[in-house]
Amino acid sequence: MEELEPPSVIMAALATLSPPRLTDLSHSIFSEVHQHRRRLTFILSSPTLFSLTLRHLNSLSLSHKSLLLARFLLSALRRLSRPFQSPSKLLPYHPSTAAISPQDLDAAVLLLLLCEVRQHNPAALRTPITKWRATLCRIYSESLLTISGLATGGGGALIPYIDTVVRCWKFVGFVGSCGGKVRREVAASPMAVVELPSVAVGGGGGTVECVICKEEMGEGRDACKLPCDHLFHWLCILPWLRKRNTCPCCRFQLPTDDVFGEIQRLWEILFKVGSTMCTSDGDE
Structure with missing residues (x-):
């Protein structure tokens, strides 16, 4: 092409x-x-x-x-x-x-x-x-x-x-x-990270897995939600975003400094x- x-x-x-x-x-x-x-x-x-x-x-x-x-x-x-x-x-x-x-x-x-x-x-x-x-x-x-x-x-x-x-x-x-x-791998902007919302992991019979640590997120616990709607443990996603500005699942890019x-x-x-x-x- x-x-x-x-x-x-x-x-x-x-x-x-x-x-x-x-x-x-x-x-x-x-x-x-x-x-x-x-x-x-x-x-x-x-x-x-x-x-x-x-x-x-x-x-x-x-x-x-x-x-x-x-x-x-x-x-x-x-x-x-x-x-x-x-x-x-x-x-x-x-x-x-x-x-x-x-x-x-x-x-x-x-x-x-x-x-x-x-x-x-x-x-x-x-x-x-x-x-x-x-x-x-x-x-x-x-x-x-x-x-x-x-x-x-x-x-x-x-x-x-x-x-x-x-x-x-x-x-x-x-x-x-x-x-x-x-x-190149670049860190996400701290301002963008601060703006990320916390959401409560719902029930509904399904389980949500954090793809970084491969463990389930407990029901009712706060998780970090990226703009692409993927959820992660806060303790998992923060070290990730300090090194790279992409979603671990879909490669959606957050702003960077x-x-x-x-x-x-x-x-x-x-x-x-x-x-x-x-x-x-x-x-x-």
């Missing part, structure tokens, strides 16, 4: 949303894009700020650049994946996993612009670095004139936004710790919906 391209899968997933939910998402994306473009315009219009931002960017190692874009990507994936998560399975995440300082946000939006220019117009960056700001201003102004929908809101910002998400994903996948075929692990989790939610949509269309 031919491997599906990330932009196609994301667009296929978004196509499953109802018009009102897609409109809400589009407006949310437009607001974020508008904020980032205003920030980038401010950077390019100020020689001092541009110089400081470029100096900060150049001071970062490749791994730090990857983490910078990972936080940027995680914020976008939270926005894109939220409509596909049922309210009963939405658990809290630690805000710091996507928190980004104003200085780092400036570096991120400038880095994304530099990556885009290097991809589509590499000759522009072969000029002396002292001329970069003027060159980038010209290229950025020309690109704004060709993007439809930015002035009105709507879906015009959707495709450029998805292109940016995919570009970040590829960069983080190559340099960082996500995007590989082998999943690991940035790359959380990117992988949210990316898979989008891909599950989008790839199913693409496959069903291909079978018709």
Whole structure:
């Protein structure tokens, strides 16, 4: 089976949303894009700020650049994946996993612009670095004139936004710790674990076994219930979730405070919906 391209899968997933939910998402994306473009315009219009931002960017190692874009990507994936998560399975995440300082946000939006220019117009960056700001201003102004929908809101910002998400994903996948075929084990977020409910194991003539210790859970005793509805002894599931964020039965993933692990989790939610949509269309 031919491997599906990330932009196609994301667009296929978004196509499953109802018009009102897609409109809400589009407006949310437009607001974020508008904020980032205003920030980038401010950077390019100020020689001092541009110089400081470029100096900060150049001071970062490749791994730090990857983490910078990972936080940027995680914020976008939270926005894109939220409509596909049922309210009963939405658990809290630690805000710091996507928190980004104003200085780092400036570096991120400038880095994304530099990556885009290097991809589509590499000759522009072969000029002396002292001329970069003027060159980038010209290229950025020309690109704004060709993007439809930015002035009105709507879906015009959707495709450029998805292109940016995919570009970040590829960069983080190559340099960082996500995007590989082998999943890393990461701990569940403590905030998500605290939110897990205790439930009393009922009677009804049936027995409930904790798959971790292989022992029955006594009737009337409190058990931990994961969002996937599987039950476990609290004393069994807590050590498990300190090492991995998956359900021992069905591999349902809880939120994690690991940035790359959380990117992988949210990316898979989008891909599950989008790839199913693409496959069903291909079978018709």
